[in-house]
Amino acid sequence: MSALSDVARAAQVSKATASRALSGNGYVSAETRDRVIAAAATLGYVAAGQAANQTRNVGVLIPHFSSWYFGEVLEGIESALVSSGYDLTLHRLDGDRPQRRRVLEHVVVRGRVDAVVAVGIELTPEEVDVLRSLGRPVAGIGGAIPAIPTLGIDDTAAAALATRHLLSLGHRHIVHLGADQAREPDFLVHARRLTGFRHEMDAAGLPADAVAVATATEPTIEGGYRAALSVLADPRSRPTAIMAGCDELAIGAIVAARQLGITVPAQLSVVGIDGHELAPMFGLTTLAQEPRAQGVSAVGIVLRMLHDADRDDSRRDDSGWAPHPVRLDVRSSTTAPPLP
Amino acid sequence: MSALSDVARAAQVSKATASRALSGNGYVSAETRDRVIAAAATLGYVAAGQAANQTRNVGVLIPHFSSWYFGEVLEGIESALVSSGYDLTLHRLDGDRPQRRRVLEHVVVRGRVDAVVAVGIELTPEEVDVLRSLGRPVAGIGGAIPAIPTLGIDDTAAAALATRHLLSLGHRHIVHLGADQAREPDFLVHARRLTGFRHEMDAAGLPADAVAVATATEPTIEGGYRAALSVLADPRSRPTAIMAGCDELAIGAIVAARQLGITVPAQLSVVGIDGHELAPMFGLTTLAQEPRAQGVSAVGIVLRMLHDADRDDSRRDDSGWAPHPVRLDVRSSTTAPPLP
């Protein structure tokens, strides 16, 4: 645990200057401040009274909280932390790289969290190293991060399973309805699900022109609705089934079909992924995962690492990737295709 | 701002003993510890390095984060805090009173937030006093809190306006579809909206049996769907319009109507309140509010109070209740009632 004096020595300034540089109070030249902050990051400096496992605060990095999946994960994390007596500090990280760097330096230099849970955020090896050097445990949710314990489902396998469900019912003309993830470069959930779909369609020996793909602008009910309206508009090219990249898109597709007078499932089967809370109401067949349980597990992992570190300093390595199971919930949105 | 020495004097112990009692390190008799903790709470003791406006952390008290409204408010708060360089610590408060007391004492004794924003949480005068005595500004969202600046819409007036919209179209048989708020005793949004509905129906001189009320178990799309199914099932008692207590309930009602083959708006008009993101897609006429903007404003208020306090210690009193405006967004879910 480095003290301010170590940082000052490394940056070749006085304790007074180091203090001003890190606190932001008083005058420091820009170059000096950068040098001090760099030294603090390298040494893993943590402000006084903020020793590891002292703040009883866990940082959560998350891209947004307005979708069902992220809301569920967050509630799982929150309930697990509360019952262990920890607070939750929220950091939203979007695609904005400089802002992301700032937030991470924050977490590091101010050192006000004991551990970090990254949800749907792919930390770089350097980012992971910084957190590690501070002795802050890290866990991820929603896709593997190298050298970090990560929770989530196998998206490729889940999409393949959803596709096989439709194929086994006899569907041959299936459209994959995915989402554009250009603005969320991390993890690429939808890209992996599309891969699973393509793989399964290939394996079924379907001709390339049977493998159609539509892309919504956003992975929301409205995004799915809009995209499905154009997929379903032309009766000549209309598929017999839609495999959606997530349940929001699938629900949007069902609403669009009803609006166009297309009966689900008699004229169109729809399958989704995630197990959204609205899936039962829309009779949506889906591959359900349990994001809330993943949040609880992630908290369990980081708190265990924290306590192990307290005891004997030989932190056990929980890193690795054991996918959570998915469950095929068959409801009324899928059936055999209509006779030609 | 009391220091450890003040607490020690008040509890009639040495600084050393006070330190041990508050940190939990070392031996202290149970009685002594209780006396010290009581003194710390009374004096509003805050640990060193945690002076007001030093932690750059704002606490958010919120009942849950999985509904659209709360998610939007939270995103507004988060974005406003990030751009001011503050962190956000999340505290979920449900109906559990002891847990609520614990969280508030936490925030107080550990003193790790500079300010508090309460969303959909009705703080008691005592709870407000505790926060005030620490010099922590507080703002509320979603209903007036005594002596605290609070943001939100006038729910009664909004419901009255929605009802007048239906009445002016010629509807006389209108059902109010609200939600049971027994599990969320704070603010009673749905109760106030029901009041606005009843008031307007009375003012229109409608007979008591024309003023029908249905109650969903939860203010969600699924809750509205289920409740609407039974409201709409019997063609003899079916209303010509539904006034929903929030947009989730209204959307559920539209889905239920479509499922029953009832055309919206030709056979049934539906109006909601809130301006949910899915309202355009369902063509829902609604009284829109802007929860995100309310979150941003609340942050502006507490940060301004914080900075004013820094400057001259004469904190200005922003308390009071100036309702945010609502906007009637007329879409395709409302029209004149069918001819008898």
Place this chain on the structure above:
DNA sequence: CTGAAAGCGCTTACAG
């Protein structure tokens, strides 16, 4: 813009 030095607030062996 920076450093030497005073000093604040807390913790912690040590003595009892």
Place this chain on the structure above:
DNA sequence: CTGAAAGCGCTTACAG
């Protein structure tokens, strides 16, 4: 179980 005293880590007028 408690207190007097040393001392750690940081901040902050002050001087330059």
